[in-house]
Amino acid sequence: MTIKIPAIVMAGSRPGPDPLLSGTGVSTKALLRIAGQAMLVHVVRALRASPLVGPITILAQNSAELAAEPGLAGLADLHFSDSGQGISSSLAAALPPGDDPLLVTTADNVLLTPAMIAEFLDGAEGSDVAVAMVERDVLLARYPQSQRTWLKFRGGWWSGANMFRLRGRRVLPLLDFWGRIERDRKKGLRIIAAFGPWLLIGALLRLFTIQQGVARAGLRFGLKATVVPMSDPEACIDADKPVDIELIEAIMAGRV
Numbered sequence: 034m035t036i037k038i039p040a041i042v043m044a045g046s047r048p049g050p051d052p053l054l055s056g057t058g059v060s061t062k063a064l065l066r067i068a069g070q071a072m073l074v075h076v077v078r079a080l081r082a083s084p085l086v087g088p089i090t091i092l093a094q095n096s097a098e099l100a101a102e103p104g105l106a107g108l109a110d111l112h113f114s115d116s117g118q119g120i121s122s123s124l125a126a127a128l129p130p131g132d133d134p135l136l137v138t139t140a141d142n143v144l145l146t147p148a149m150i151a152e153f154l155d156g157a158e159g160s161d162v163a164v165a166m167v168e169r170d171v172l173l174a175r176y177p178q179s180q181r182t183w184l185k186f187r188g189g190w191w192s193g194a195n196m197f198r199l200r201g202r203r204v205l206p207l208l209d210f211w212g213r214i215e216r217d218r219k220k221g222l223r224i225i226a227a228f229g230p231w232l233l234i235g236a237l238l239r240l241f242t243i244q245q246g247v248a249r250a251g252l253r254f255g256l257k258a259t260v261v262p263m264s265d266p267e268a269c270i271d272a273d274k275p276v277d278i279e280l281i282e283a284i285m286a287g288r289v
Contacts, residue, residue, distance in 0.1 A: 035085070036087075037084075037085060037086055037087030038085060038086060038087060038134055038135065038136050038154065038198075039086075039087050039088045039089070039090070039129065039133075039135055039136070040080050040086050040087070040088070040089045040090070040135070040136040040137070040138065041089075041090050041091075041092055041124065041127055041135060041136070041137045041138075042073065042076055042077065042080070042089065042090070042091050042092065042137075042138055042139065042140055043092055043116075043123070043124065043137065043138070043139045043140065044061075044063040044073055044091050044092060044093040044096075044099055044139070044140035045061075045063075045092060045093045045094050045116050045123065046061045046062060046063075046093070046094060052275075053065060053272070053273075053274070053275065053278070060098065061093070061095070061098065061099075062140065062141060062272075063093060063099055063140035063141075064098070064099065064102060065272070067143055067272060067278055067281055067282060067285070068281075068282050068285040068286070070104050071102050071104055072140050072141055072143050072272060073091065073099060073102065073104075073105070073140045074102065074104035074105060075143040075144075075145070076138060076139070076140055076141075076142055076143060076145055077089060077091070077105060077108060077111065078108070079145040079146055079147060079149075079150070080136075080138070080145070080150070081108050081109070081111075082147045083147040083150045083151065084147075085147075085150060085151060085154055086136065086150065087110065088110045088111075088112060089108075089110060089111050089112065090112045090113070090114055090127060091111070091112070091113045091114070091140075092114055092115075092116040092123055092124070092127055093113075093115070093116055093140075094115065094116055094117075095115070096113035096114055096115050096116075097113070099113060100113045114127060121208045121209070122208075124137065124208060125205055125208045125209070128199070128201060128202050128204075128205070129201060129202075130201075130202065131201050131202065132200050132201035132202065132203050133200075133201050134157075134198055134199065134200055134201070135198070135199045135200075135201065136150070136154070136196070136197070136198055137196070137197040137198075137199060138195055138196050138197075139195045139271065141195070141271045141272040141273065142194075142195040142196070142271050143271070143272055143281055143285075144267040144268070144270055144271075144281060144284060144285075145195075145196075145268075146265075146267075148265070149165075149194075149196070149263065149265055149267075149268050150196070152261075152263060152264065152265075153165045153194075153196050153198070153261050153263065154198065156259075156261035156262070157198040157259065157261050159257070160198065160200070160257050160258065160259040161199075161200040161203060161204060161251065161256040161257045161258065162197070162198070162199060162200070162204055162207060162251055162256050162257070162258040162259070163197065163198040163258070163259050163260075163261050164193065164196075164197055164247065164258075164259075164260055164261065165193070165194035165195070165196035165197070165261050165263050165268060166184075166191045166192060166193055166194055166243070166260050166261070166262060166263065166269070167191065167192050167194050167262070167263050167265075167266055167268055167269035168189040168190065168191055168262060169181075169183055169189065169190040169191070169192070170189070171262075171263075171264070171266050172192065172266040172269060172270075174266070175266045176266055176267075176270065176280065178276075178280065179266075179270055179277075179280060180276075181269060184243060186241065186242055186243040186246055187241055187242050188242045188243075189242070189243065191243050191260070192269045193269065194263050194268040194269040195268075195269075195271055196261075196268070200256075203256065204254075204256065206254045206255075207251075207254045207256060210254070243260050244259065244260050247259065247260050267284060270284070
């Protein structure tokens, strides 16, 4: 029998006002409604529908508020935990003991499906850290109007797909490092530069692929790190801006 992987959903609020919430009467992004349901509900239901996913933990500054969301009622093996202010420190505190793998996603990853989860976990097998990403041509072939933040490497431009597989507590040094640079998460070159001048120069000159770059970055922490290219362009369309929500609702309407 296959052991199901536990999942964490990062559902906290970042410091400062969120333009998406202006005038909505909603206090936190995870509860903002898209296609009739809170963002968080879409994500948790996709995880719960996957036969590969076990217990699900929701991390947020005020997890009790999220636990009261009616759309989550009756979902099995669902847990809530209060987090800190930073993504990395909150995640580090939530890691289970040992080196068992853990799936991490975010509350705004509302187009998530069990098929995406299966593709990602299959590609992540054997790694210490795996990151789901979508190549630009894959996205623009179907959704040319979608605007993402791109990391430019030899052989393609890539955008994150908000899924990560972590091998338990052995990734703590990486999370500590991320905690010092996560404020630049939308600035690709700054993130790359933080791993050292060789990686930055290599990226600027397109000397290596993103898979090679991520593997080298992982070695800095003694980790086997890999990129999992996602075949579904919808994997990297998250709800960051009003235009994203319009596109997401159109996609969801087409799924019915």
